[in-house]
Amino acid sequence: MTPFHQHALAQTRRQFFAGTGFSLGTAALSTLLGQTARALEGGTKTGLGAALPETHFPAKAKNVIYLHMVGGPAQMDLYDYKPKMRWFYNQDLPEGIRKGQRLTTMTSGQARFPIAPSKYKFKQHGDCGMWVSEMLPHTAKMADDLCFIRSMHTDAINHEPAITFMQTGNQVTGRPCLGAWASYGLGSLNQNLPTFVVMVAKPSNEEQVQAISARLWQSGYLPGEHAAVSFRAAGDPILYINNPPGVTPDVRRKTLDGIGKLNQMTHDATGDPETLTRIKQYEMAFRMQASVPELADLSKEDARTFELYGPDAKKPGTFANTVLTARRLVEKGVRFVQVYHNNWDHHGNLAGRMPDQCRDVDQPCWGLIQDLKRKGLFDSTLVVWGGEFGRTIYSQGGLSKTNYGRDHHPRCFTMWMAGGGAKGGTIHGETDDFSYNIVRDPVSVHDFHATVLNLLGIDHERFTFRHQGLDQKLTGVEKADIVKALVG
Numbered sequence: 001m002t003p004f005h006q007h008a009l010a011q012t013r014r015q016f017f018a019g020t021g022f023s024l025g026t027a028a029l030s031t032l033l034g035q036t037a038r039a040l041e042g043g044t045k046t047g048l049g050a051a052l053p054e055t056h057f058p059a060k061a062k063n064v065i066y067l068h069m070v071g072g073p074a075q076m077d078l079y080d081y082k083p084k085m086r087w088f089y090n091q092d093l094p095e096g097i098r099k100g101q102r103l104t105t106m107t108s109g110q111a112r113f114p115i116a117p118s119k120y121k122f123k124q125h126g127d128c129g130m131w132v133s134e135m136l137p138h139t140a141k142m143a144d145d146l147c148f149i150r151s152m153h154t155d156a157i158n159h160e161p162a163i164t165f166m167q168t169g170n171q172v173t174g175r176p177c178l179g180a181w182a183s184y185g186l187g188s189l190n191q192n193l194p195t196f197v198v199m200v201a202k203p204s205n206e207e208q209v210q211a212i213s214a215r216l217w218q219s220g221y222l223p224g225e226h227a228a229v230s231f232r233a234a235g236d237p238i239l240y241i242n243n244p245p246g247v248t249p250d251v252r253r254k255t256l257d258g259i260g261k262l263n264q265m266t267h268d269a270t271g272d273p274e275t276l277t278r279i280k281q282y283e284m285a286f287r288m289q290a291s292v293p294e295l296a297d298l299s300k301e302d303a304r305t306f307e308l309y310g311p312d313a314k315k316p317g318t319f320a321n322t323v324l325t326a327r328r329l330v331e332k333g334v335r336f337v338q339v340y341h342n343n344w345d346h347h348g349n350l351a352g353r354m355p356d357q358c359r360d361v362d363q364p365c366w367g368l369i370q371d372l373k374r375k376g377l378f379d380s381t382l383v384v385w386g387g388e389f390g391r392t393i394y395s396q397g398g399l400s401k402t403n404y405g406r407d408h409h410p411r412c413f414t415m416w417m418a419g420g421g422a423k424g425g426t427i428h429g430e431t432d433d434f435s436y437n438i439v440r441d442p443v444s445v446h447d448f449h450a451t452v453l454n455l456l457g458i459d460h461e462r463f464t465f466r467h468q469g470l471d472q473k474l475t476g477v478e479k480a481d482i483v484k485a486l487v488g
Contacts, residue, residue: 050187059457060421061382063330065337070210071345074391075414076435077118081131084433085117093394107407113394116404128425135358138366147422151429151438154410162388167216169474176220179336181474183226190333194229201322203343205356221467308367320364348405382420393434412438421455423488446480454482
Protein backbone atom coordinates (compact mmCIF):
# COMPACT_ATOMS: atom_id res chain seq x y z
CA MET A 1 0.00 0.00 0.00
CA THR A 2 1.36 3.39 -0.98
CA PRO A 3 1.63 6.34 1.46
CA PHE A 4 -1.07 8.06 -0.59
CA HIS A 5 -3.47 5.16 -0.03
CA GLN A 6 -2.63 5.09 3.68
CA HIS A 7 -3.31 8.81 3.96
CA ALA A 8 -6.63 8.49 2.11
CA LEU A 9 -7.80 5.59 4.30
CA ALA A 10 -6.77 7.41 7.47
CA GLN A 11 -8.99 10.42 6.74
CA THR A 12 -12.08 10.99 8.84
CA ARG A 13 -15.47 11.62 7.27
CA ARG A 14 -15.22 15.29 8.21
CA GLN A 15 -11.76 15.61 6.66
CA PHE A 16 -12.94 13.96 3.44
CA PHE A 17 -15.92 16.29 2.95
CA ALA A 18 -13.86 19.33 3.97
CA GLY A 19 -11.23 18.44 1.37
CA THR A 20 -13.85 17.75 -1.26
CA GLY A 21 -15.49 21.08 -0.57
CA PHE A 22 -12.23 22.91 -1.05
CA SER A 23 -11.58 20.98 -4.27
CA LEU A 24 -14.96 21.84 -5.74
CA GLY A 25 -14.56 25.46 -4.71
CA THR A 26 -11.11 25.59 -6.22
CA ALA A 27 -12.35 24.06 -9.47
CA ALA A 28 -15.17 26.58 -9.69
CA LEU A 29 -12.84 29.46 -8.85
CA SER A 30 -10.29 28.28 -11.44
CA THR A 31 -13.02 28.28 -14.09
CA LEU A 32 -14.05 31.80 -13.17
CA LEU A 33 -10.48 33.02 -13.05
CA GLY A 34 -9.80 31.43 -16.44
CA GLN A 35 -12.77 33.28 -17.89
CA THR A 36 -11.57 36.49 -16.28
CA ALA A 37 -8.04 36.03 -17.64
CA ARG A 38 -9.36 35.46 -21.14
CA ALA A 39 -11.44 38.58 -20.84
CA LEU A 40 -8.52 40.77 -19.78
CA GLU A 41 -8.49 43.79 -22.07
CA GLY A 42 -5.42 43.87 -24.26
CA GLY A 43 -4.21 40.48 -23.08
CA THR A 44 -2.26 38.31 -25.50
CA LYS A 45 -2.27 34.54 -25.90
CA THR A 46 0.56 32.69 -24.21
CA GLY A 47 2.18 29.41 -25.23
CA LEU A 48 1.45 25.72 -24.82
CA GLY A 49 0.87 24.59 -21.23
CA ALA A 50 0.86 28.14 -19.87
CA ALA A 51 -0.59 28.83 -16.42
CA LEU A 52 -1.79 32.17 -17.77
CA PRO A 53 -4.18 31.66 -20.71
CA GLU A 54 -3.43 35.27 -21.61
CA THR A 55 -0.93 37.80 -20.36
CA HIS A 56 -2.24 40.45 -17.98
CA PHE A 57 -1.51 43.14 -20.57
CA PRO A 58 0.19 43.25 -23.98
CA ALA A 59 3.68 41.80 -23.75
CA LYS A 60 6.59 43.73 -25.20
CA ALA A 61 8.90 40.70 -25.00
CA LYS A 62 8.19 37.08 -25.94
CA ASN A 63 11.64 35.72 -25.12
CA VAL A 64 14.49 36.46 -22.72
CA ILE A 65 18.25 35.91 -23.03
CA TYR A 66 19.78 36.52 -19.60
CA LEU A 67 23.59 36.86 -19.55
CA HIS A 68 24.82 36.49 -15.97
CA MET A 69 28.42 37.50 -15.25
CA VAL A 70 29.26 35.24 -12.30
CA GLY A 71 31.39 36.89 -9.62
CA GLY A 72 30.26 40.52 -9.81
CA PRO A 73 31.79 42.84 -12.46
CA ALA A 74 33.50 45.97 -11.15
CA GLN A 75 31.07 48.73 -12.13
CA MET A 76 33.62 51.57 -11.79
CA ASP A 77 35.94 49.83 -14.28
CA LEU A 78 33.20 49.30 -16.88
CA TYR A 79 30.20 51.64 -16.74
CA ASP A 80 30.19 53.81 -13.59
CA TYR A 81 32.78 56.47 -14.47
CA LYS A 82 34.29 58.21 -11.43
CA PRO A 83 36.96 60.68 -12.64
CA LYS A 84 37.35 62.38 -9.25
CA MET A 85 38.81 59.20 -7.79
CA ARG A 86 42.16 59.85 -9.46
CA TRP A 87 42.71 62.59 -6.87
CA PHE A 88 42.03 60.09 -4.05
CA TYR A 89 44.54 57.45 -5.12
CA ASN A 90 45.75 55.44 -2.09
CA GLN A 91 43.80 57.60 0.36
CA ASP A 92 41.59 55.79 2.87
CA LEU A 93 37.91 55.51 2.04
CA PRO A 94 36.19 58.10 4.26
CA GLU A 95 34.19 56.58 7.10
CA GLY A 96 31.32 58.87 6.14
CA ILE A 97 31.11 57.01 2.83
CA ARG A 98 31.45 53.49 4.21
CA LYS A 99 29.02 54.24 7.06
CA GLY A 100 29.92 51.10 8.97
CA GLN A 101 28.94 48.79 6.13
CA ARG A 102 29.33 45.08 6.76
CA LEU A 103 32.42 43.75 4.99
CA THR A 104 33.39 40.29 3.84
CA THR A 105 36.00 38.38 5.82
CA MET A 106 38.37 38.93 2.90
CA THR A 107 38.84 42.64 3.69
CA SER A 108 37.37 43.13 7.17
CA GLY A 109 40.82 42.50 8.66
CA GLN A 110 42.61 45.09 6.52
CA ALA A 111 44.27 47.93 8.43
CA ARG A 112 43.37 50.35 5.63
CA PHE A 113 40.89 50.69 2.77
CA PRO A 114 42.94 52.52 0.12
CA ILE A 115 41.02 53.96 -2.83
CA ALA A 116 41.87 52.38 -6.19
CA PRO A 117 40.79 54.61 -9.12
CA SER A 118 40.05 52.73 -12.32
CA LYS A 119 43.15 52.45 -14.49
CA TYR A 120 41.02 52.38 -17.63
CA LYS A 121 40.01 55.28 -19.84
CA PHE A 122 36.38 56.19 -20.46
CA LYS A 123 34.58 58.02 -23.25
CA GLN A 124 30.99 59.07 -23.82
CA HIS A 125 29.10 57.23 -26.54
CA GLY A 126 25.86 57.53 -28.45
CA ASP A 127 23.22 60.23 -28.27
CA CYS A 128 22.61 59.17 -24.66
CA GLY A 129 26.19 60.12 -23.70
CA MET A 130 26.85 56.98 -21.69
CA TRP A 131 30.39 56.69 -20.33
CA VAL A 132 31.85 53.30 -21.29
CA SER A 133 35.26 51.83 -20.50
CA GLU A 134 37.88 51.41 -23.22
CA MET A 135 37.71 47.65 -22.54
CA LEU A 136 34.25 47.47 -24.13
CA PRO A 137 34.65 49.08 -27.58
CA HIS A 138 31.92 47.00 -29.24
CA THR A 139 29.44 47.53 -26.43
CA ALA A 140 30.13 51.26 -26.63
CA LYS A 141 29.00 51.27 -30.29
CA MET A 142 25.49 50.21 -29.28
CA ALA A 143 25.06 52.50 -26.27
CA ASP A 144 21.80 53.88 -27.67
CA ASP A 145 20.35 50.35 -27.90
CA LEU A 146 21.03 49.64 -24.24
CA CYS A 147 19.12 50.58 -21.14
CA PHE A 148 21.68 51.09 -18.35
CA ILE A 149 20.78 50.64 -14.67
CA ARG A 150 23.60 52.12 -12.58
CA SER A 151 21.72 51.93 -9.28
CA MET A 152 21.09 48.23 -8.76
CA HIS A 153 21.50 47.07 -5.16
CA THR A 154 21.11 43.79 -3.31
CA ASP A 155 20.88 42.40 0.22
CA ALA A 156 23.53 39.69 -0.19
CA ILE A 157 27.29 40.12 0.12
CA ASN A 158 28.54 36.61 -0.72
CA HIS A 159 28.26 34.77 -4.03
CA GLU A 160 25.92 31.84 -3.44
CA PRO A 161 23.17 33.80 -1.67
CA ALA A 162 23.67 36.77 -4.01
CA ILE A 163 23.34 34.74 -7.23
CA THR A 164 20.41 32.86 -5.71
CA PHE A 165 18.75 36.17 -4.81
CA MET A 166 19.39 37.60 -8.27
CA GLN A 167 17.88 34.56 -9.97
CA THR A 168 15.07 33.57 -7.58
CA GLY A 169 14.24 36.69 -5.55
CA ASN A 170 15.34 35.03 -2.31
CA GLN A 171 18.71 34.29 -0.73
CA VAL A 172 17.48 30.89 0.47
CA THR A 173 17.77 28.11 -2.10
CA GLY A 174 14.79 26.05 -3.21
CA ARG A 175 12.72 28.79 -4.86
CA PRO A 176 11.87 28.89 -8.58
CA CYS A 177 14.16 31.07 -10.68
CA LEU A 178 13.06 33.80 -13.09
CA GLY A 179 13.29 31.41 -16.06
CA ALA A 180 11.11 28.82 -14.31
CA TRP A 181 8.50 31.49 -13.52
CA ALA A 182 8.49 32.57 -17.18
CA SER A 183 8.09 28.95 -18.28
CA TYR A 184 5.26 28.36 -15.81
CA GLY A 185 3.34 31.51 -16.70
CA LEU A 186 3.88 31.77 -20.44
CA GLY A 187 4.40 28.19 -21.56
CA SER A 188 6.20 26.87 -24.62
CA LEU A 189 6.44 28.35 -28.11
CA ASN A 190 7.76 25.08 -29.58
CA GLN A 191 6.51 21.69 -28.38
CA ASN A 192 9.71 20.00 -29.62
CA LEU A 193 12.07 22.12 -27.51
CA PRO A 194 12.32 23.01 -23.82
CA THR A 195 10.73 26.23 -22.65
CA PHE A 196 13.76 27.10 -20.50
CA VAL A 197 17.41 26.34 -21.38
CA VAL A 198 20.58 27.09 -19.41
CA MET A 199 24.16 27.14 -20.71
CA VAL A 200 27.43 27.71 -18.85
CA ALA A 201 30.09 29.36 -21.03
CA LYS A 202 33.76 28.67 -20.39
CA PRO A 203 35.86 31.81 -19.78
CA SER A 204 39.23 32.10 -21.50
CA ASN A 205 40.80 33.01 -18.13
CA GLU A 206 40.05 30.56 -15.30
CA GLU A 207 42.16 32.11 -12.57
CA GLN A 208 39.31 32.27 -10.02
CA VAL A 209 36.07 30.65 -11.14
CA GLN A 210 33.05 30.33 -8.88
CA ALA A 211 31.02 27.18 -8.38
CA ILE A 212 27.72 27.42 -10.28
CA SER A 213 25.04 25.29 -8.68
CA ALA A 214 22.30 23.59 -10.70
CA ARG A 215 19.94 24.74 -7.95
CA LEU A 216 19.96 28.13 -9.69
CA TRP A 217 17.83 26.80 -12.53
CA GLN A 218 15.55 24.44 -10.64
CA SER A 219 11.78 24.88 -10.61
CA GLY A 220 11.52 24.98 -6.80
CA TYR A 221 7.92 24.50 -5.73
CA LEU A 222 6.63 24.92 -9.29
CA PRO A 223 5.95 21.73 -11.29
CA GLY A 224 9.21 20.02 -12.24
CA GLU A 225 8.68 20.49 -15.97
CA HIS A 226 9.57 24.19 -15.56
CA ALA A 227 13.17 23.53 -14.48
CA ALA A 228 15.77 24.40 -17.12
CA VAL A 229 17.25 21.88 -19.49
CA SER A 230 21.03 22.22 -19.40
CA PHE A 231 22.83 22.38 -22.77
CA ARG A 232 26.46 21.21 -22.61
CA ALA A 233 29.42 22.79 -24.37
CA ALA A 234 31.05 19.54 -25.52
CA GLY A 235 29.77 16.17 -26.67
CA ASP A 236 26.04 15.66 -26.91
CA PRO A 237 24.29 18.97 -26.15
CA ILE A 238 22.06 17.10 -23.70
CA LEU A 239 23.10 13.95 -21.86
CA TYR A 240 21.67 10.76 -23.40
CA ILE A 241 19.99 12.71 -26.21
CA ASN A 242 21.05 9.96 -28.64
CA ASN A 243 19.86 6.37 -28.49
CA PRO A 244 22.40 3.79 -27.30
CA PRO A 245 23.87 1.44 -29.93
CA GLY A 246 21.33 -1.04 -31.22
CA VAL A 247 18.28 0.97 -30.12
CA THR A 248 16.30 2.34 -33.05
CA PRO A 249 13.80 5.23 -32.85
CA ASP A 250 10.96 2.69 -33.21
CA VAL A 251 12.24 0.68 -30.25
CA ARG A 252 12.64 3.87 -28.20
CA ARG A 253 9.07 4.90 -29.11
CA LYS A 254 7.62 1.53 -28.03
CA THR A 255 9.65 1.65 -24.82
CA LEU A 256 8.37 5.10 -23.94
CA ASP A 257 4.80 4.07 -24.71
CA GLY A 258 5.12 1.19 -22.27
CA ILE A 259 6.74 3.34 -19.58
CA GLY A 260 4.07 5.97 -20.15
CA LYS A 261 1.28 3.47 -19.52
CA LEU A 262 2.95 2.29 -16.32
CA ASN A 263 3.42 5.87 -15.14
CA GLN A 264 -0.20 6.67 -15.97
CA MET A 265 -1.32 3.67 -13.87
CA THR A 266 0.81 4.98 -11.02
CA HIS A 267 -0.74 8.42 -11.33
CA ASP A 268 -4.25 6.98 -11.41
CA ALA A 269 -3.47 5.11 -8.20
CA THR A 270 -1.65 7.86 -6.29
CA GLY A 271 -2.59 11.18 -7.86
CA ASP A 272 1.02 12.36 -7.58
CA PRO A 273 1.39 15.34 -10.00
CA GLU A 274 5.11 14.68 -10.39
CA THR A 275 4.25 11.45 -12.18
CA LEU A 276 2.50 13.46 -14.88
CA THR A 277 5.55 15.72 -15.05
CA ARG A 278 7.73 12.66 -15.67
CA ILE A 279 5.45 11.48 -18.48
CA LYS A 280 5.66 14.91 -20.11
CA GLN A 281 9.43 15.05 -19.73
CA TYR A 282 9.92 11.62 -21.33
CA GLU A 283 7.85 12.75 -24.30
CA MET A 284 9.78 16.02 -24.53
CA ALA A 285 13.05 14.07 -24.46
CA PHE A 286 11.87 11.92 -27.38
CA ARG A 287 10.91 14.96 -29.44
CA MET A 288 14.21 16.67 -28.61
CA GLN A 289 16.13 13.75 -30.10
CA ALA A 290 15.14 15.06 -33.51
CA SER A 291 15.23 18.81 -32.89
CA VAL A 292 18.21 19.42 -30.58
CA PRO A 293 21.11 17.95 -32.62
CA GLU A 294 20.12 20.07 -35.62
CA LEU A 295 19.73 23.12 -33.39
CA ALA A 296 23.16 22.68 -31.81
CA ASP A 297 24.88 22.28 -35.19
CA LEU A 298 26.22 25.74 -36.09
CA SER A 299 27.82 24.62 -39.34
CA LYS A 300 24.94 26.02 -41.41
CA GLU A 301 25.46 29.56 -40.09
CA ASP A 302 27.01 31.82 -42.73
CA ALA A 303 30.38 33.55 -42.49
CA ARG A 304 28.76 36.91 -41.81
CA THR A 305 27.14 35.55 -38.66
CA PHE A 306 30.40 34.22 -37.28
CA GLU A 307 32.04 37.57 -38.05
CA LEU A 308 29.42 39.32 -35.93
CA TYR A 309 30.18 37.24 -32.84
CA GLY A 310 33.95 37.29 -33.25
CA PRO A 311 36.84 34.85 -33.66
CA ASP A 312 35.74 32.49 -30.87
CA ALA A 313 32.25 31.90 -32.26
CA LYS A 314 33.19 28.52 -33.79
CA LYS A 315 34.83 27.23 -30.59
CA PRO A 316 32.38 25.12 -28.56
CA GLY A 317 31.85 26.33 -25.01
CA THR A 318 33.11 29.88 -25.50
CA PHE A 319 30.86 32.78 -24.62
CA ALA A 320 30.65 33.75 -28.31
CA ASN A 321 29.60 30.25 -29.31
CA THR A 322 27.11 30.10 -26.44
CA VAL A 323 25.31 33.35 -27.21
CA LEU A 324 25.11 32.42 -30.90
CA THR A 325 23.42 29.21 -29.76
CA ALA A 326 21.15 31.31 -27.55
CA ARG A 327 20.01 33.27 -30.59
CA ARG A 328 19.26 30.02 -32.42
CA LEU A 329 17.26 28.76 -29.44
CA VAL A 330 15.16 31.92 -29.31
CA GLU A 331 14.68 31.82 -33.06
CA LYS A 332 13.26 28.28 -32.73
CA GLY A 333 10.90 29.26 -29.92
CA VAL A 334 12.71 28.64 -26.64
CA ARG A 335 11.10 31.07 -24.21
CA PHE A 336 13.96 31.75 -21.78
CA VAL A 337 17.71 31.21 -22.24
CA GLN A 338 20.05 31.65 -19.27
CA VAL A 339 23.79 31.98 -19.93
CA TYR A 340 26.42 32.04 -17.18
CA HIS A 341 29.95 33.38 -17.74
CA ASN A 342 32.42 32.86 -14.90
CA ASN A 343 35.56 34.48 -13.39
CA TRP A 344 34.33 38.04 -12.66
CA ASP A 345 35.33 37.75 -8.99
CA HIS A 346 38.29 40.15 -9.10
CA HIS A 347 39.68 40.13 -5.55
CA GLY A 348 43.16 40.56 -7.00
CA ASN A 349 44.98 41.03 -10.29
CA LEU A 350 42.07 42.87 -11.85
CA ALA A 351 44.35 44.34 -14.50
CA GLY A 352 45.49 40.85 -15.49
CA ARG A 353 42.03 39.29 -15.64
CA MET A 354 39.44 41.96 -16.49
CA PRO A 355 40.70 42.45 -20.06
CA ASP A 356 40.24 38.72 -20.72
CA GLN A 357 36.70 38.82 -19.35
CA CYS A 358 35.77 41.84 -21.42
CA ARG A 359 37.32 40.34 -24.53
CA ASP A 360 35.22 37.22 -23.98
CA VAL A 361 31.90 39.08 -23.84
CA ASP A 362 32.27 42.45 -25.61
CA GLN A 363 32.00 41.57 -29.30
CA PRO A 364 29.66 38.60 -28.74
CA CYS A 365 27.17 40.82 -26.89
CA TRP A 366 27.32 43.36 -29.69
CA GLY A 367 27.02 40.58 -32.26
CA LEU A 368 24.00 39.13 -30.47
CA ILE A 369 22.15 42.46 -30.59
CA GLN A 370 22.99 42.96 -34.29
CA ASP A 371 22.00 39.39 -35.10
CA LEU A 372 18.66 39.72 -33.31
CA LYS A 373 18.02 42.89 -35.27
CA ARG A 374 18.71 41.38 -38.67
CA LYS A 375 16.58 38.34 -37.78
CA GLY A 376 13.68 40.59 -36.76
CA LEU A 377 13.86 39.30 -33.18
CA PHE A 378 15.25 42.31 -31.33
CA ASP A 379 11.93 43.97 -30.50
CA SER A 380 10.50 40.73 -29.08
CA THR A 381 13.61 39.47 -27.26
CA LEU A 382 14.75 40.99 -23.97
CA VAL A 383 18.52 40.71 -23.41
CA VAL A 384 19.79 41.18 -19.85
CA TRP A 385 23.46 41.61 -18.82
CA GLY A 386 24.77 41.82 -15.25
CA GLY A 387 26.16 40.10 -12.17
CA GLU A 388 25.00 39.44 -8.63
CA PHE A 389 26.61 42.52 -7.00
CA GLY A 390 29.31 45.12 -7.61
CA ARG A 391 32.85 45.75 -6.34
CA THR A 392 34.43 48.13 -3.83
CA ILE A 393 36.25 51.33 -4.81
CA TYR A 394 38.91 50.46 -2.24
CA SER A 395 41.56 47.88 -3.02
CA GLN A 396 41.67 44.43 -1.54
CA GLY A 397 45.28 43.54 -0.84
CA GLY A 398 48.15 45.33 -2.54
CA LEU A 399 47.56 48.51 -4.54
CA SER A 400 49.48 50.09 -7.39
CA LYS A 401 48.41 52.47 -10.15
CA THR A 402 48.53 49.63 -12.64
CA ASN A 403 46.94 46.81 -10.65
CA TYR A 404 44.61 46.23 -7.71
CA GLY A 405 41.79 43.99 -6.46
CA ARG A 406 38.24 44.75 -5.37
CA ASP A 407 35.99 43.07 -2.80
CA HIS A 408 32.25 42.34 -3.03
CA HIS A 409 29.95 45.34 -2.85
CA PRO A 410 26.15 44.95 -2.61
CA ARG A 411 25.22 48.64 -2.27
CA CYS A 412 25.48 49.50 -5.97
CA PHE A 413 26.23 47.86 -9.29
CA THR A 414 25.42 48.27 -12.99
CA MET A 415 23.30 46.12 -15.30
CA TRP A 416 21.89 46.70 -18.77
CA MET A 417 18.93 45.51 -20.80
CA ALA A 418 18.22 45.71 -24.53
CA GLY A 419 15.35 44.89 -26.88
CA GLY A 420 12.04 43.41 -25.78
CA GLY A 421 10.55 46.74 -24.77
CA ALA A 422 13.54 48.02 -22.77
CA LYS A 423 14.02 51.75 -23.40
CA GLY A 424 17.28 52.03 -25.34
CA GLY A 425 19.52 55.01 -24.64
CA THR A 426 18.35 55.26 -21.02
CA ILE A 427 20.83 55.89 -18.19
CA HIS A 428 18.97 55.22 -14.96
CA GLY A 429 20.25 55.91 -11.46
CA GLU A 430 23.36 57.53 -10.06
CA THR A 431 25.94 56.72 -7.42
CA ASP A 432 28.18 58.99 -5.36
CA ASP A 433 31.69 60.03 -6.43
CA PHE A 434 33.07 56.84 -4.89
CA SER A 435 30.65 54.46 -6.66
CA TYR A 436 29.79 53.30 -3.16
CA ASN A 437 26.30 54.58 -2.35
CA ILE A 438 23.28 55.27 -4.56
CA VAL A 439 22.24 58.92 -4.61
CA ARG A 440 19.38 58.74 -7.16
CA ASP A 441 16.76 56.23 -8.34
CA PRO A 442 17.73 52.99 -6.56
CA VAL A 443 16.57 49.72 -8.14
CA SER A 444 16.26 46.62 -5.98
CA VAL A 445 16.39 43.04 -7.20
CA HIS A 446 12.63 42.79 -6.68
CA ASP A 447 12.09 46.00 -8.68
CA PHE A 448 14.17 44.50 -11.47
CA HIS A 449 12.16 41.26 -11.45
CA ALA A 450 8.87 43.18 -11.44
CA THR A 451 10.08 45.16 -14.47
CA VAL A 452 11.15 42.06 -16.42
CA LEU A 453 7.79 40.41 -15.73
CA ASN A 454 6.08 43.62 -16.85
CA LEU A 455 7.92 43.47 -20.18
CA LEU A 456 6.67 39.90 -20.53
CA GLY A 457 3.11 41.11 -20.01
CA ILE A 458 2.81 39.83 -16.44
CA ASP A 459 1.64 41.74 -13.36
CA HIS A 460 4.02 40.55 -10.64
CA GLU A 461 1.43 41.18 -7.93
CA ARG A 462 -1.11 38.86 -9.56
CA PHE A 463 1.31 36.17 -10.68
CA THR A 464 1.35 33.66 -7.81
CA PHE A 465 1.62 29.96 -7.01
CA ARG A 466 -0.02 28.41 -3.96
CA HIS A 467 2.60 26.64 -1.83
CA GLN A 468 2.56 25.74 1.87
CA GLY A 469 -0.61 27.75 2.33
CA LEU A 470 0.84 30.93 0.85
CA ASP A 471 0.46 32.66 -2.51
CA GLN A 472 4.13 32.68 -3.44
CA LYS A 473 5.54 35.35 -5.80
CA LEU A 474 8.86 35.89 -7.54
CA THR A 475 8.95 39.39 -6.05
CA GLY A 476 8.20 38.21 -2.49
CA VAL A 477 6.14 40.00 0.13
CA GLU A 478 8.01 43.30 0.27
CA LYS A 479 7.00 46.19 -1.97
CA ALA A 480 8.39 45.98 -5.49
CA ASP A 481 7.93 48.65 -8.14
CA ILE A 482 8.07 48.46 -11.92
CA VAL A 483 10.81 50.87 -13.01
CA LYS A 484 8.78 52.69 -15.63
CA ALA A 485 11.77 54.73 -16.83
CA LEU A 486 13.27 51.50 -18.21
CA VAL A 487 10.22 50.51 -20.24
CA GLY A 488 9.95 51.88 -23.78
